[in-house]
Amino acid sequence: MTQSFAPVVTEQTHAVSVAGFPVELPLVAIKPDLAISLMMVIDLGVRFGEHCGKALADQLSPMEPEIVVGAATLGIPVAIEASRALGLDRYVILQKSPKVHLGSALEQKITSITSKGEQRLLLDDRAVPLLKGKRVVVVDDVVASGSSLKGSIDLVRKAGGNVVGLGVILTEAREWESVLGPDAALVQGLAHIPQFRPGENGRWVARPETL
Template structure:
């Protein structure tokens, strides 16, 4: 596949067994397959499957939103909160499919009427040390407080973004009933998230699940042990 061909079509089942060459066959809940590019991790024999949601076709975006709404519906959320940047369009689409009239977007751009107390550091590859902050608009508080909230992001990899979202919600007295994403990238996120929010992993739902990969001959296969090395790639 050419680089621009990824994330454009969903294939029928079944998923091909390993070893895989340039693509990982990620299975949707209904068994259909989305091929994700495999990105080698520099200086290691490992690789990860990649998803960049804003480069996906509209049909793929819609399929992921349909599937995530189905996974979150049993928790009966009353409002969906979305994490920037690529989690926002997914959260909006999920909220629409759940029959909601609106959603609550979090942001990293501080408007002049924001309250710094309604923010938390947001670490990322591009802003080491938490120089970026995650904000909730004070006008969104009535939509979130006392409500059944689902927190949505595009990809959970290290868990840093989801942890920031949980801290922000905790600061306003909210514990989400569910956490959703389009892809759970490896298991690297699980231990640090559970250390800070013990009940969070059990409430996480991912449409796609992708393992840490290791070299197998000329191709790739799931690593024998999950995440033996720290990943140095963005969570995409």
């Protein structure tokens, strides 16, 4: 029987410059042979969120988006700040748990590198008119496996939206490229982070990446 592995926050950090904003991210071992640098955007302050929103807006504005879509939970502040910086008022949040107002919702199953098991993305059917026929940019905090971002894209398209751009604060490793397929070309990121494997003396080292 396979034993479960409880994630462990290590003493190591990974430094990254997010469009010129330096942050130190803790390394978290999520498997015996795999660690990731964890970014909790809700813990990095208002100034960081505003900075990321403006930087993403600079990259996404040429696509002339009409509305921004983000997924709960950590995609919410990204969607708000990107919408604000783009001069847009409305945005749409995809939920991951049933709400009282989501009696009728479009649904897409996803998985996440930082969450256990299969999850669902839910789009309130009352938000469909906000997306149908509109130029949509989908934003999130990090793209790693690509499943969450792909699920968001699929839901927007089910609602009749035209996905013209994808914006993330961090791209992580390269798995997401094959998962997104042709849509990977739409991704605009502010910084890139590797994944990590065990090295010498109990240290974690960056895994080689295949371009």
